[in-house]
Amino acid sequence: MIRVLCGLLFAAAATFCVPAMAQPDTTRRIGATVADTQVPGYRFHALVVQAPDTDRRYRLRVAVPERAAPAAGYPAVWLLDGHAALMDIDAATLQRVAQAASPPVIVFVAHDNDLRIDGDARAYDYTPRRPGGEDAQRDPLGTRRNGGADAFLDLLTGEARRQVAAIAPLDDARQALWGHSYGGVFVLHALFARPDAFAHYGAADPSLWWGEGRMLKEEADAIRWKGAPPHLYLWTGQSASPRGAAPAVASAPVAAAAPRDPAAVDAMRRARASVPPDAAEKMAERQRARGLHVAWEPLPGLSHGQTLGASLPRFLDAIAGTEP
Numbered sequence: 292m293i294r295v296l297c298g299l300l301f302a303a304a305a306t307f308c309v310p311a312m313a314q315p316d317t318t319r320r321i322g323a324t325v326a327d328t329q330v331p332g333y334r335f336h337a338l339v340v341q342a343p344d345t346d347r348r349y350r351l352r353v354a355v356p357e358r359a360a361p362a363a364g365y366p367a368v369w370l371l372d373g374h375a376a377l378m379d380i381d382a383a384t385l386q387r388v389a390q391a392a393s394p395p396v397i398v399f400v401a402h403d404n405d406l407r408i409d410g411d412a413r414a415y416d417y418t419p420r421r422p423g424g425e426d427a428q429r430d431p432l433g434t435r436r437n438g439g440a441d442a443f444l445d446l447l448t449g450e451a452r453r454q455v456a457a458i459a460p461l462d463d464a465r466q467a468l469w470g471h472s473y474g475g476v477f478v479l480h481a482l483f484a485r486p487d488a489f490a491h492y493g494a495a496d497p498s499l500w501w502g503e504g505r506m507l508k509e510e511a512d513a514i515r516w517k518g519a520p521p522h523l524y525l526w527t528g529q530s531a532s533p534r535g536a537a538p539a540v541a542s543a544p545v546a547a548a549a550p551r552d553p554a555a556v557d558a559m560r561r562a563r564a565s566v567p568p569d570a571a572e573k574m575a576e577r578q579r580a581r582g583l584h585v586a587w588e589p590l591p592g593l594s595h596g597q598t599l600g601a602s603l604p605r606f607l608d609a610i611a612g613t614e615p
Contacts, residue, residue, distance in 0.1 A: 319407040324377040325385060326352045326399070332389020333357065336458050339403055340451045342442065347412075348403035351451065352377060354385065355459045356394040366395040366465035367455065368610055369447060369489075371417065371474035372599070373399030374407050379600035384607060391611035395467070396459050400447070411435050416443040417470065417477035419484070419509070421502055431501070431558040440480050448488050464518075467491035469606050471599040472498050476506060482523060483509040486516035491610055493524040495602035496595050499574075503565040510574060513581075522584040524606060527571045528598040529591065 326335045338351040352373060356365065370376040377399050388394055402409040402416075414430045420438035421427045428438040447468075455461065468489045470478040475497025482492045483506075499506050567573070575587035586609070590601050608614045 320405045321374040321407055325382050330382045330385045333385050342446050350401045350403045352399040354397040360460045364460035364462035367461050368395045368467045369398045371470040373401035380603055384604045387613050388607050388611045391613045413473050415439040417473040419480045431562050440477050444481055467610050469493035471495040476501050479506045483513040486521050491522045493606040495526045496528045496598040499566045499570045500562040503562045520582050523578055525571050525575050525587040526598055526602045527589050528593045528595050
């Protein structure tokens with residue numbers, strides 16, 4: 292009887308913990324960060340960019356190297372979930388990157404509010420549109436809407452890039468994009484749909500289960516790049532199990548994040564079952580075979596959320612050539 296009860300409790304916990312894995316804390320707000328202090332080697336600027344023909348606004352904190360720009364302009368690193376990235380990056384990392392031979396402009400891209408993570412806004416901006424009309428654009432984590440990635444990519448490569456370039460000249464051939472979780476979905480969508488938009492793509496623990504493996508379908512139809520092959524950086528945390536092992540169960544508190552709607556729980560279970568636990572590793576192998584420069588790095592012992600902060604200095608150091 293005890294074994295039966297334990298089995299039921301474990302099954303119930305797994306059912307409700309799976310959605311919690313992808314849900315960020317949407318109540319935390321940004322406080323003082325490195326953007327509000329003096330960091331030797333960088334100076335910060337603030338921008339608010341509005342997407343054309345919409346009321347969607349984005350808050351950009353732009354770190355510009357104090358060193359003079361190269362003749363072709365600065366390389367630039369665009370970091371999604373900009374408030375969370377600002378809260379996780381430290382001054383020592385920025386000081387190290389500032390010492391590079393060609394330090395990059397660093398653009399922290401956030402939604403125009405004080406939330407560390409705006410769950411509703413990122414669920415829309417970071418996910419591509421799926422076939423099936425408006426009914427198909429419902430997020431598996433609840434009532435959020437999906438499908439705005441192409442418009443957001445237009446903004447990053449268009450109006451946002453123009454406004455940042457007005458502050459500091461940019462080298463269009465040396466642009467880099469980083470995102471975590473749903474942001475990783477966006478990074479992969481950009482790579483597969485517009486591979487020449489950036490030279491470097493960094494996806495930290497991307498939610499490959501989203502859209503029941505939609506990124507794997509986009510990968511199969513990926514557009515070929517025109518110039519030099521892009522670079523892809525992939526990181527996975529403990530939620531991505533080694534080959535042959537069962538997927539790890541998230542440890543986030545059930546009451547804090549898991550949706551109770553049985554339909555949402557079922558949708559998440561189907562989504563997570565749609566991709567194998569080694570999906571990111573296999574993607575790295577396939578992209579390397581296509582000719583991309585690929586670096587895949589597992590981050591054992593780190594939760595899905597912790598991969599955000601762990602991948603940031605790795606990506607910045609890789610772009611700047613300042614690996615410790």
